[in-house]
Every structure is written in structure tokens, then in C-alpha cells.
Amino acid sequence: MERSRDVVPLMKAHFQLFVLGRTARTALVEQQLRRAVRHLRGPVQIDVIDLTERPDLAEEHDIVATPMVMRLHPSPQVRVVGDLSDPRALATAFDLDGADDSEGDAP
Amino acid sequence: MTLTQIKRMPTGCPGLDHVLAGGLPEGRSTLVSGTAGSGKTVLALQFLHDGLRDYEQPGVFITFEERPEQLRANAASLGFDIAKLEEQGKWLFVDASYSPDRDEQQVGPFDFGALLLRLRHAVEQVGATRVALDSIGAVFTRYQDANVVRRELMRVTELLRERCHRGGDQRAGRGVRPDRPPRCRGVRLRQRDRAAQRTGGGDPPPHHRGAEDARRGPPDR
Numbered sequence: 001m002e003r004s005r006d007v008v009p010l011m012k013a014h015f016q017l018f019v020l021g022r023t024a025r026t027a028l029v030e031q032q033l034r035r036a037v038r039h040l041r042g043p044v045q046i047d048v049i050d051l052t053e054r055p056d057l058a059e060e061h062d063i064v065a066t067p068m069v070m071r072l073h074p075s076p077q078v079r080v081v082g083d084l085s086d087p088r089a090l091a092t093a094f095d096l097d098g099a100d101d102s103e104g105d106a107p
Numbered sequence: 108m109t110l111t112q113i114k115r116m117p118t119g120c121p122g123l124d125h126v127l128a129g130g131l132p133e134g135r136s137t138l139v140s141g142t143a144g145s146g147k148t149v150l151a152l153q154f155l156h157d158g159l160r161d162y163e164q165p166g167v168f169i170t171f172e173e174r175p176e177q178l179r180a181n182a183a184s185l186g187f188d189i190a191k192l193e194e195q196g197k198w199l200f201v202d203a204s205y206s207p208d209r210d211e212q213q214v215g216p217f218d219f220g221a222l223l224l225r226l227r228h229a230v231e232q233v234g235a236t237r238v239a240l241d242s243i244g245a246v247f248t249r250y251q252d253a254n255v256v257r258r259e260l261m262r263v264t265e266l267l268r269e270r271c272h273r274g275g276d277q278r279a280g281r282g283v284r285p286d287r288p289p290r291c292r293g294v295r296l297r298q299r300d301r302a303a304q305r306t307g308g309g310d311p312p313p314h315h316r317g318a319e320d321a322r323r324g325p326p327d328r
Contacts, residue, residue, distance in 0.1 A: 020220035051221055055228055063221040064203045065211070065250070077208070082215035093212040 012042030014073040018049050018057070020066045025083070026050075029067045032084035036096055069094075116237070118150065119157025134271045136264045138243075149185065151239035152178065155198065156187040158237045165197040165233040169226060171245035175200040199229040205249055213251065219259035223266055230270060238267060 017033055019026035030048055037044050051058045051066065061070070065081040071094055080093045090096070115129030124130045131137045131154070139147045155166035170178060178200070182189045192198035203222060230238065243260065250256050 018221065020224065051224055055224055058221045058225050059202075059228075062202050062204075062206075062209060063225075064219060065217040065222070066220040067217065068211070068221070079209060079211040080214050081211045081217045082213050083217065085215035089212075089214045093214055 012044060012074075013037060013040055013071070014045045014047075016047045016049060016070045016072060018051055018061075018063055018066055018068045018070070020050070021052050022050055026067065029083050032087070032090070033069060036084070036087055036090045036094070040096065116158070117161070119153045119161065120150070123150075134268070136267065148173070148178070148181070148241050151241050152182050152185070152187060152189075155237050155239055156182065156189070156192075159192055159197055164236040166237040166239070167199050167201060167226065167229045167233065167235040169201040169203055169222075169238070169240045171203050171205070171240070171249070172242055174204050174206075175202050197233055199233050199235070201225050201229050205245070216255070218255070219262065222259075223262060226263065227266060227270075230267075 015033065015037070017030060019029065026048075030046070033046060037046070049057060051063070057063075067081065067083060069080045069084070071078040071080075078094060080090065084090050114133040115124075115127065115131065116133050117124045117130040118127070139150055141147050151168065155168055158164040158166055168175075168178070173181070179189045189198055193200075201222070203225075226238075229235065240263065246260065247253060247256050
């Protein structure tokens with residue numbers, strides 16, 4: 001897991017995805033997120049955090065619902081909960097240019 | 108089952124314990140419902156506080172509404188030193204309160220897995236036998252899908268019930284849940300009739316409680 005905080009200000013985008021356990025379902029959520037951000041110019045950092053391994057982070061960030069994605073950069077911080085299965089809603093929530101619904105040919 | 112066969116947990120409020128034949132049913136979830144300002148949060152705070160003071164029963168308070176610091180301050184005005192109990196490792200807050208900087212947009216289905224994880228940890232950490240969830244109404248206001256909230260709150264009750272049936276002194280799951288959960292058994296406190304008791308009467312009709320709560324606006328403290 002990359003957590004080099006010094007790099008963050010230079011990042012184009014930094015997301016943290018909080019999941020509960022590593023399952024096929026959580027892998028799919030990660031895939032949805034990666035697909036949604038692939039048109040962003042510049043580097044994108046995505047940390048996938050399994051809360052069963054880091055329950056302290058659930059407490060620290062007051063997380064109730066999972067899966068949850070937090071956009072740390074660019075600010076403002078934005079939180080999205082859900083399985084990210086709607087690419088258009090996801091793009092709107094994170095204001096992702098170019099990541100429109102044409103990319104969302106998920107089954 | 109008759110009243111006398113159900114073990115009771117005193118709430119710490121003598122008049123209430125009297126009409127409840129000793130207190131809230133042990134090992135069960137109890138719903139406390141009432142209008143804004145009727146004292147649901149205060150009852151929950153007292154239930155946990157007096158459980159510790161009189162019976163050395165640790166508690167966990169999950170708050171969906173007020174921040175823990177507000178609750179500590181409110182409790183202090185009633186003479187409850189919650190900060191001290193926290194220091195002693197007998198009381199834990201699980202902060203699930205809403206704040207604008209933690210606003211969440213919803214994209215697709217989700218569950219309360221993280222909340223359950225935090226609740227389980229908190230209950231284990233202090234060895235809680237009393238749990239309060241304040242309030243159900245606030246959860247319905249925060250998450251639009253009433254069905255999801257209803258299902259996830261069932262998981263919370265289920266988790267507490269499991270822990271409760273594990274036996275020994277570590278039993279948990281006796282709780283006060285201010286406001287209206289979707290399905291429940293137990294006591295409903297109303298302002299007018301003060302206390303109405305339902306025992307073993309099954310679940311209330313499954314109509315859309317959540318929507319009602321949302322329309323009613325923010326419940327009281």
C-alpha cells in the first residue's frame with residue numbers, strides 16, 4: 001500500500017477506496033473506480049484499504065457505509081459510498097472529465 | 108412467555124422500571140420512540156450511565172446525530188461524568204454522526220459493514236452489556252434507501268443478539284434504540300401515554316416507517 005504523503009500534493013488525483021475484506025465484489029468496485037478515472041490526465045493514486053485489516057481507519061474517518069471512496073486530492077474532499085456501479089453518477093460525484101457513461105459498458 | 112419469565116434490566120429511572128416490571132427485557136432490542144424533546148437521548152444516556160454506576164455493566168453508545176462531545180456536555184449537565192467512564196475503559200462512543208465535511212454521495216448499493224465492524228470492536232473492547240443507538244430516525248434521514256437502512260439495522264440487531272447468546276458475563280445486546288427501527292419488539296415510550304408496553308406481540312406492520320421518520324424531520328437530541 002502506497003502511503004507516501006509527500007507525493008500527494010503533486011498528484012493529479014488521489015483516491016482511497018475502503019472495502020470490507022477482499023472479495024470478488026470488492027475487486028469489482030476497484031475496477032469500476034479505475035475505469036472511471038482512466039481518462040484523467042496526469043498521475044492517479046488509488047489506495048485500496050481493507051478495513052478488516054485496518055479497523056482503526058474506520059474509526060478515524062468515521063466510516064459507516066462500505067464500500068466508500070474518498071477523494072483526497074484535488075480538494076475538496078469528496079466521499080462516495082456504494083459499489084460504484086453507475087459510471088455516470090460516479091463521474092458526476094467526482095467531477096471526472098471524459099469519464100462519461102460511454103466507458104461504462106459493465107455487464 | 109409471561110412477564111416474569113423475561114429477565115429485566117433496570118433503566119435507572121425508578122418510575123419507568125416500575126411500570127416496566129423491573130426494566131427493559133434482557134437480551135433484546137428495545138425501541139424508544141417519541142417526539143422531539145421527549146427525552147429519548149437522555150433515557151439512552153441514563154440507561155448506560157446507571158448500568159455502570161449500579162451494576163458495573165459497560166456500555167457502547169452509537170451516535171448518528173449529536174457529536175460525542177455534545178453528548179458528553181449534555182450528560183455532564185445531568186451529573187453524568189462520561190469522560191471519566193471513557194478513561195476507565197467502561198464506555199465507548201461510536202461516532203457515526205453526520206457532519207457536512209463528511210457528506211456522502213451514493214453511487215450504487217452499499218451496506219453498513221464498517222459500522223458493524225466498529226460496533227463489534229467497541230463492544231469487545233469494553234465488554235459492553237448495554238448498547239444504545241441514537242437515533243434510528245437520523246439513519247433514515249441520512250440514507251435515502253429505506254429498505255437498505257432497514258436491512259442493515261436488522262444486521263446490527265442480529266450482531267447484538269448473537270453476542271448476547273454467546274453466554275457468560277460477556278453478554279451484550281441489551282440496548283435502547285431511540286427512535287423507530289423498521290421492525291422491533293419491546294417498549295415504545297410515547298409522550299402522551301408515557302409508557303406503552305408490548306410483549307412478545309410480534310413485529311409491527313411492515314409499512315414505511317423510514318419514510319415517516321424522514322418526513323418528520325430531525326428527531327430530538
